[in-house]
Amino acid sequence: xxxxxxxxxxxxxxxxxxxxxxxxxxxxxxxxxxxxxxxxxxxxxxxxxxxxxxxxxxxxxxxxxxxxxxxxxxxxxxxxxxxxxxxxxxxxxxxxxxxxxxxxxxxxxxxxxxxxxxxxxxxxxxxxxxxxxxxxxxxxxxxxxxxxxxxxxxxxxxxxxxxxxxxxxxxxxxxxxxxxxxxxxxxxxxxxxxxxxxxxxxxxxxxxxx
Numbered sequence: 001x002x003x004x005x006x007x008x009x010x011x012x013x014x015x016x017x018x019x020x021x022x023x024x025x026x027x028x029x030x031x032x033x034x035x036x037x038x039x040x041x042x043x044x045x046x047x048x049x050x051x052x053x054x055x056x057x058x059x060x061x062x063x064x065x066x067x068x069x070x071x072x073x074x075x076x077x078x079x080x081x082x083x084x085x086x087x088x089x090x091x092x093x094x095x096x097x098x099x100x101x102x103x104x105x106x107x108x109x110x111x112x113x114x115x116x117x118x119x120x121x122x123x124x125x126x127x128x129x130x131x132x133x134x135x136x137x138x139x140x141x142x143x144x145x146x147x148x149x150x151x152x153x154x155x156x157x158x159x160x161x162x163x164x165x166x167x168x169x170x171x172x173x174x175x176x177x178x179x180x181x182x183x184x185x186x187x188x189x190x191x192x193x194x195x196x197x198x199x200x201x202x203x204x205x206x207x208x209x210x
Contacts, residue, residue: 026066032076033064034064036086063086064080064083064086074149075104079151084117092119095117097153098136099163100115102159102160107175108172118140121137121138156176157186160194177191177195
């Protein structure tokens with residue numbers, strides 16, 4: 001067992017200094033870490049390969065690993081999804097967005113078949129995207145992203161806007177706005193503005209069809 005502050009975490013034996021550095025990388029990411037983070041921390045990638053052979057870490061996807069004995073965390077799949085873009089050579093952390101963010105915020109009954117993340121427009125995918133993942137390309141403003149239970153995620157307001165632009169059913173959008181206002185995730189001003197924008201969009205669509 002190894003104690004880090006008030007946390008006690010079981011580990012397979014490995015060098016103490018390396019153990020602490022690796023834990024520091026993964027602590028706020030549900031036990032997950034990426035090869036780009038390993039390089040940034042000055043850790044020899046070959047050491048990670050040795051740990052994998054010894055069962056200390058497991059490979060989740062290309063460039064993404066997890067400490068095997070790290071305690072399970074909520075939203076582990078969402079954490080993994082946001083880390084997937086960072087597993088490449090030019091690592092960029094993804095932001096949970098669209099219907100996946102709507103679901104994590106508990107703002108609607110939407111249940112997307114894939115996890116949605118947003119990455120900067122400059123990011124280029126140079127490897128096969130997992131089937132469970134849907135990538136959107138947008139340069140988010142700093143105010144449009146936050147952190148929810150350890151997961152990088154678009155704010156409720158931005159999430160509703162993204163879902164509207166992606167064509168989510170108006171019924172689900174209205175539900176999301178109402179639930180967001182009720183739960184205090186949206187201010188009254190934000191909720192009113194979103195509802196007004198939704199009505200204008202519907203009127204514009206009707207006019208275009210006439």
